[in-house]
Amino acid sequence: MAKNALAQETVFALRETIARLEGKSLPALAAAQASQAGHPAGGDEARIRTGVDFLDEALDGGLPCGGITELRSDGLRHAGALSGFAMALGCLFQRAENRPLLWISDRMTASDAGLPYPIGLKRFGLSIHRFLHAAPNRLEDALWLAEAALSSGIFAATFFEVRGNPAHFGLTESRRLSLRAKAAGRPLLILRHGGEEEASSALFRFHVEPSLASPRRLPDGSMLGGSIGSSVFHLTLEKSRNAAPLSLHLEWNHHDRRLIALDPTERAFSFERPTALSGASLPKALDRQDPAPPLGAVLAFDRAS
Amino acid sequence: MKPPAPAFYEIGARTNFSFLEGASHTEEMVQAAAELAKRGELAGIGIADRNSVAGVVRAHAQLRDLPEDTELKVQPGSRLVFSDETPDMLAFPMNRKGWGNLCRLLSAGNLRTEKGRCLIYLDDLLEWGDEMMLAIVPDRALLEDAQKASTFPVLLDRLKTRFGGRLYMALAPDYDGRDAFAFASFAQWAETARIPLIATNQPLYHHPKRRPLSDVVTAIREHVTVQEAGFRFAANAERYLKTARQLAAVFRHYPQAISNSVRFFSQLTFSLRELKHNYPEERIDGETPWETLQRLTYEGARERFGGTIPPKVERQIQEELALILEKKYAPYFLTVRNIMEFARSQNILCQGRGSAANSTVCYCLRITDVDPDRNKLLFARFLSTERDEPPDIDVDFEHTRREEVIQHIYRTYGKEHAGLAAAVTSYRTRSSGREVAKAFGLSEDVQSALSSTVWGWSTEGLSERDAKNAGLDAQDPVTRRVLDYARQLMDFPRHLTQHVGGFVITRDRLDEVVPIMPTAMPDRYMIEWNKDDLDTLGILKVDVLALGMLTCLAKAFRLLKSHYGDQQSLADILKIERDEVYDMICRADTLGVFQIESRAQMSMLPRLQPRKFYDLVIEVAIVRPGPIQGDMVHPYLKRREDERHGREIEYPSAELKDVLERTLGVPLFQEQAMQIAIVAAEFSPSEADKLRRAMATFRRTGTIHHFRDKMVSKMIERGYDPGFAERCFSQIEGFGEYGFPESHAASFALLVYTSCWFKAFYPDVFLTAILNSQPMGFYAPAQLVRDAREHGITVLPVDVNFSDWDSLLEDGKGYDRRMLSPHHADMRQVIRSKYSVRLGFRLIKGLPEKEIVEKLMPNRGSGYRSIRDLWLRSGMNRASIERLAEADAFRSMGLDRRQALWEVRALDARNASESLPLFEHAIRGGTLERDDLQQEPEFELPEMPPGEQVIEDYRSLTLSLKAHPLTFLRNELVKRRIIHMRDLLTAPKNRRAEIAGLVLVRQRPGTAKVIFMTLEDETGVANAIIRPKIFLRFRSVVMAARLVRIRGMLQRESGVIHVIADEIEDMTHMLGLLQAEKRRFGLCERVDEVLRPTADHRDRPRRPMPEALSTVKGEASPQHPNAEVLPKGRNFH
């Protein structure tokens, strides 16, 4: 216990330094400290739990409602995973606070990776009646938009897409946005397609990679081989108050709108799935001639865990 | 080389009897299946329409008519769509019992709700689900709804427990991207419940090219346009009849689903053939039905032939009875006889017709009054042993009394065994055009423009011309689609209605033979099959039909007995054929009689010169699409001419002489066409049978061209003239649409003769009877009255003190031969009439019968003296009395129409204090003077001008005895050099003439291209022929005008007069002049003599039309609502 306390002290000191570097105000830090101690303070430091306990722990209680979370991918080819994870987080924010979402896209990205497709978003769990899409021409306009959106306090979350590390979007801009976010108590999700890690005012930064989807669940809970079920993201929490990067696989269950951490052993299993084509592989039980004994209670085919 | 396809039976096919769901005819579906079967790609098909088995008989018939080597199994079933949460089920009876159960189940659903819907619940299935194979069709919503999914296994277990091995689970692809997942999920549920899988593609149409039509019917069903239908449409065109190979690929991971279809089908042994000969028991103690029939036949024969039966007849009877015995038809004949005996016992006039009816047996049983021997009709000719044609007898009854017969049938056989056949209402050119136009979002006025440009029941589908006429651009893709899909939709069934009179009577419970459903009338049920279906299955059907002419004749017989003391019957009248009657017919003086009254028929009469009964049979049959389309009319007339001149008649061949002798070598009847196929083209009887059926369905199947090739080439091969062969076949096609067999013609001819007999000898009786049977026939009362007056009959106006509800024969002037019109001079010595005809109240529009029969007539006593008197004594309501006033029915009180209306207006029912004491006073005093109730200042109403009197007569009575409307326009017409109709008799022929008249009738006979227009002026009726080119130019005038002027070539050949129109003008607006009020106040010159009904308005000196009418300011417009009053002209097709 004592050792633990000491470690915390050290971490905190380190953070203080970083915070100064990043231009964070000390009172905020104090609040963060307070929440760390189990006393969440003030609206501007409200958190949204991801529902994955160890992740929430690493995020100091969840995603910040009044701050920036940055999501980064290795390139445009992973736009699906990056957008997907961002949307999943958007869903969580929207569930907590039933307000519209604003997606500020980048023209280049839109033309190379497509535009958000509302029917897909809906299927993914978002409320699309309340989804606004902004396509500013220039990065400066995008920044203006993001600031206006944050300070208006209207949106449950604002998505901000950039490609790489543009020169006009540096620490200063990041800081401005962060202040706006904090003042309004509204989150900003930055999606950085193919960018390097760089200093920013983001509280957290995830690195997002695609991962093989979970197969679909049949009525008895078994899995349909060869099928493509819920999306799975391979995440690395690159920046957080915890020193060590955290790597994990999260599945997005769009039925329940929740993130589920995948057990590494189960992942191992799914990687061993036959790579044959669709439908070709069926649950063994179906190929048997004799009827299977009644299986236990069928709950729902959505993951019960 | 591909491996052979696995054996597969499709169990989920829907047809267009799943109304507005299926997009193929049943026949098309079966035919497509047969084509797949030929390639070894399909073993069988199950027809499963939505909560219905209405289409299965057609499938059965189609299969029967396919080549014999077709290896295809077709099973009847139904798709059960539940009103609770139960998923759909495909249900197929395994045997007769199972069929009965299915019918009971669907009947229960039908009877639970209004017609056209079917509410069934899981409990129904649990109750009636025995002896049938079932396949549950799970809904894909289960995959997304955990709640539903959790209860599904419970349902499966329950069904499995109830139905055991008879329950399957259907797997059907959706091509929605999740087939694999759906199959796996359903398979898992099925496996858990131990239910085997079965594959189906649930076809909605037979070929993918039908997808657009499928969408169009969906749009119609959902009342949306194609453009806004959105997700109501399927995403793809996969719901067609697929091959075994295609489905095997879809279900490659579930091969058992394919092979199980074989197991499923192998359990189905039921055939619709098992429903055959389901005759009710007509057993009399100790006798078999045949013995009873034999006994009754001989009893009847002795009555008909008077004690001794001629040996020839006896032989014929024996022959027929033997045939009936062999075919087991005896109960059928007995049933028909019993129904008719009942009708006779109730004094209901009736007559049987149809192929079986023209037999000696039927003559003896009094089913028909046409003696087949005397009239060249042969029973065996129509009911042969080889051809499996069911007996066919239709019975016509007086149309007003048919209900009594129907009630009798229900009483005798019970609701469990008797029901009405269905009539399938199908999309016609108009309705399909309208619906499809609507589905494509064309505006309502375009829709109605489209449908209104189509003449009647056209069967050709919308044409580009129709589109153009409706103001559409035929090149526009939307227009193209409307036309295309409207054509495809043609003949699709829309809904079932009850047949006019087809009764099904079964030995088994009716609702175990076929599902029954409610009709609009309480306690009356109809079945799901129509008469063709019943024919196909050989189920007893008696057509209990209503015929207006029988009502008319029954009334005429009664009047003849009551007023002339002459008791006659249908059979009596034909015993001595009278030349006077044929003379009249030859002059085409046949207005109002049965069948031969239309202009087309009338124009044929002088040419055909009927002199004997069989000539009438031919006359009835010849002016019909069959012979016209087959171009047989002129050859026949020519031969008729030859015969008259003693020239020899040539026959196409010796072998056909037998067939064609009675029609002088020209085939005119449906039966002859069939016989030609057998004799000249060497069709086997069963082939001929198929040909007969193909005729009826050729539009749905398009198979008739096989027969054409076969018949024509065979006839040519056997040495017939190719032209003759072609004509024979075109005629068969014509029969397909409007088949008219000799047997029907013969029965109709009897009614023709009888109605002519009355018209010739007793025009007073005929007019009275026909007025009392309205509405019927071609002509409106105005023409019937006019015709009677031209025959010297005095017709008296409706009057509150003299008329009854019906028209009456009244002593009085009666028949006055001096008033006979010159062109009827021949009738001078023929007519035996003695009475005048008093028009009845029934002619007055909008007057309730109850008011007259229960109030006016019983209280009339020695007559009403004033309107107030009538009002107080009869208790009629003011509105009805006003109707009487509008009909000018108070003349016997000395009140004209306006005065009467003025009086009626003053009646005040609210003021009881005024009416009651005075009423008593009036009774006490014994007198009741007009206006003695309340002194009013004198007020002279303006005089009604004669033209307006006539218009008002038309408005109220649809006729006027005072004058013809054109009388008042004559000055104007003379100025325009328009001649009288009667002058057409003498005007130079082959010259232009101009006539004007009210449009009585527009007729386009069958497939003829020309249109006949019948016009009437004050001197007579004339007939104009409008050729297609002229019609196109003057379409709107022809279709809409009520008064027209026609200029054209006058033709007059053997008494037939036509004007071949080349210019038509709408003069309807002139009718407005009739009401122009003459402004005269104070100095009123009475014009009553003009207005008083006169016996013959034609011979009176015509008063000049009041001129220089100071027209009412502000009403300068020439259009006048008066035109609406005059007849619109009736359209006949």
Added chain:
Amino acid sequence: MRLTALDSHAENMGLKRGQGLAEARAIHPALVMVEEDEAADKRFLEALADWCDRYTPLVALEGRDGLFLNITGCAHLFGGEEAMLREILLRLEQMGLEVKGAISSAPGLSSAVARFDASQIIGEDEHERVLAPLPLAALRIDDATVQGLAKLGLKQVGDLLEAPRAPLARRFGTQLLLRLDQALGLDDESISPRRPVAHLSAERRLAEPVQAEDDILELTSQVAQSLKPGLEARGAGGRVFELVLFRVDGKVFRLKAGASRPLRDAARIAKLFAERLKDVHDDLDAGFGFEILRLNVLRHEAFDHAQKDFEGEDERHLSLADFVDQVSARFGPECLTTYQLRESHMPERAILSVPALGHIFKPVPMPEAAPLVENALSGKERPLRLFRHPEPLEAYAVDVPDGPPIRFRWRRLTHKVCHAEGPERIAAEWWLDGEDAPTRDYFRLECETGQRFWVYRQGLYDQIANPSWYMHGIFA
């Protein structure tokens, strides 16, 4: 559908009011039809009534196409009755209207003559003479009565003049006689003006029409000045004012302004309207200018009430609408969009991107169809991002006829497919694309790397020999 109104051209062609459209079309296929808009007609008539306010404040609507003007005491302003009638008719005709009018001492008579006779002024002793030849419908009685009388041969007003009254009343009710008497001027009839009559009113007729807001305000101030004596005489101040602006072309604008305390000071009154004019700035189209300016006092109160300050709260809460306005104003409405779902199976047609401006508060279109949308889409996989234009790709080792490729090359990269779902078969919309347009088979493909794509094959193998493949979207 029936014809409800005809122009003279249509009348000459022989068309009739009340005629069925189909029938009319049968006669004249080229007929151009405009659907009747009763509300618009009514609005138009009301606009005319407004315009007529210039002649008298007492204007009432009569039927669907008539106006009553009570010109008692006004005629002299326009040079007498005849000049006035001429001017009114002339000006209305210049507006393109077919118009008739009559001046008499009885509204009923004026109505009858205007509708059924020529425009004229009817003297006091001419009532019967003028009325007699008119049809009964001129008496403003219902159709049933007109027809009932016509059946008796009574078709002109003259017929009734000669008839004994009691029997007529007995048969047709007293309403008939009332109407007759009204037409004869024997029974007083008052019209009910459509607008409340102002307590006080002042106006300026301008020789030179004004357009500018400042001019209007200046004039308002001047007119307000002339109201002052009236208000003072009543010891009152106005609480509700109405500024009526008559535009040269006949359009009339009415602006109401309320004061929180009674006013009579012209400048203050004008200031009230300054605010209002700013508010309605966009809607007030001066066109060629206003020719009459009238100021009405609709409500007044005793002058001694204290005035309260009426400053509105300044703090503005930024709403979504504000945000949308702000962004759209800055970057144009196309920058910020929202979606509308449409019922189409074709993915690119299933959505419509619309400017958020003006759409943001509208619910999803086709509300009835909404459940259908849910059903049709439920369970169907759709990508998170959709390419604006499907991109061609090369598919290898395709499982013919219904299967996916095992490998494909897209954007110069070869992807190895490890899982696939499909096909989802989406046929073209034949009513838009034609019956022969190819069907698409969509597949979800998952590659070894975990990327998930939405690709489709254009055309079925049994329709096209070598169908091409496209990339259409990416999944999460």
